[in-house]
Amino acid sequence: MNKQKRITEHPVLGRMQDREEVTFTFDGHTYKGFKGDTIASALLANGVRRLRVHEETGTPRGIYCNIGHCFECRTTVDGADGVRACLTPIREGMEVKSGQKEALPLDSQHHDAHKLPKTYADFAKQEAGDPHV
Ligand code: FES
Numbered sequence: 001m002n003k004q005k006r007i008t009e010h011p012v013l014g015r016m017q018d019r020e021e022v023t024f025t026f027d028g029h030t031y032k033g034f035k036g037d038t039i040a041s042a043l044l045a046n047g048v049r050r051l052r053v054h055e056e057t058g059t060p061r062g063i064y065c066n067i068g069h070c071f072e073c074r075t076t077v078d079g080a081d082g083v084r085a086c087l088t089p090i091r092e093g094m095e096v097k098s099g100q101k102e103a104l105p106l107d108s109q110h111h112d113a114h115k116l117p118k119t120y121a122d123f124a125k126q127e128a129g130d131p132h133v
Helices: 039-045 120-127
Strands: 021-026 029-032 074-077 080-084 095-098
Touching: 029 039, 039 080
Parallel strands: 021 095
Antiparallel strands: 021 029, 074 080, 074 095
């Protein structure tokens, strides 16, 4: 952990050297943070900025709002998907994985969008076998 990327003394948080170290993994690599760190802050202090990739394009994603609103920091924590790294405190032994590229249900590159029903009524007709939908 690079302590140069940290605030070492803070009037509210206290001195960094007094905080308890926490060990966790991210994509199989072991990192250390401090008790009270979020996953995002601990990874950032370790130089990790990419938390996942965009589901459709595969472009890197990381911290954006850092207050839990945008969901750009989604990770998988101990098997649970969609965990916001900016809100979730690290725990000893926590296993964090980056979000991976996954197919979207309406991915226009992999589906014939014009064949999808526009309304629920069309969907119901399609399900009933109506060829005029
Ligand atoms: S960075 Fe926006 S929800 Fe985590």
